[in-house]
Amino acid sequence: MVRGKIQMKFIENESSRLVTFSKRKNGLLKKARELSVLCDAEVALIIFSQKGRLFQFSSSNMENTIEKYLEHGKEEETTTNNTEVQQHVQPLKHEGAFTAKKIEFFESSKRKLLGQDLGTCSVEELHDIHIQLENSLKTIRARKAELYKEDIKKSKAKEKFLFQENTRLRKQCGRKPNQTPEKQKEIASCSQRTVSLEVVTDLFIGLPPFQ
Known part of the structure; x- marks a missing residue:
């Protein structure tokens, strides 16, 4: 008999939900144990039930595994942040280089307008x-x-x-x-026009006097 596909949604019936949790939990713990034995992998599994009960499995020390996980998370976060910073810095570097070239061009044009560096x-x-x-x-x-x-x-x-x-x-x-x-x-x-027309003249009758 072919087993029907279970629809992935919240189980409304409490009894069915508890039975499913127990079966799936045990299966998950079994798979974790098998993975650690067959592949020599460091496996840690933590499960909290709906009522807050803890179920866990660790192929080694749980605290060491959790500490290692946290350190790995920090390294990953740092790498991600560095990548994001580089993505933002790279365009700024290109823009800065372009601006520097523009400034150099304007300075050269200014010197030429002042009559300097005309030899080239x-x-x-x-x-x-x-x-x-x-x-x-x-x-x-x-x-x-x-x-x-x-x-x-x-x-x-x-x-x-x-x-x-x-x-x-x-x-x-x-x-x-x-x-x-x-x-x-x-x-x-x-x-001013009247003054310019008033020309002083001396009128003499007869021969002009000798100087």
Whole structure:
């Protein structure tokens, strides 16, 4: 008669569960003993029943076997940790080497832009450096012009503010307000033109005097 396959799940019936535990436990202890004798292996087996009862088998000293197991576990954990560390360190090493090369390249480019270490440069490299410097000068000049415009704008705003403040103070003192800065500039320009047209000449009638 063919023995039916037992389904692996918790046995609900308590009596059946106890019988199965006893049979399987004995079989497991027997197999452990046979393995230790036939193969000269160090075998240790520990079983706790549902109620906490201990069953054990050891081919040698149980405590020595457990201690050996714990040491082996520590070594395995250390090896695993070292492997994980190496897996994390290796990409960092590659990244560090790549970063170092980039820094070296930028330092070399900086020296060349400063006119240093040009002896090993080809004509094409010198041409590229020349273009970079021209582009940099254009950017610097544009920024300089922008700052000048900002300064002029601030100066005009300050001039306007001071004029308004002067006008307010003159009114408080009962004096006639000054002309606007634009009007003052216009008058000054006209005055300069008038002075330039007033040429001093001496008119003589008759022969010029002898020197």
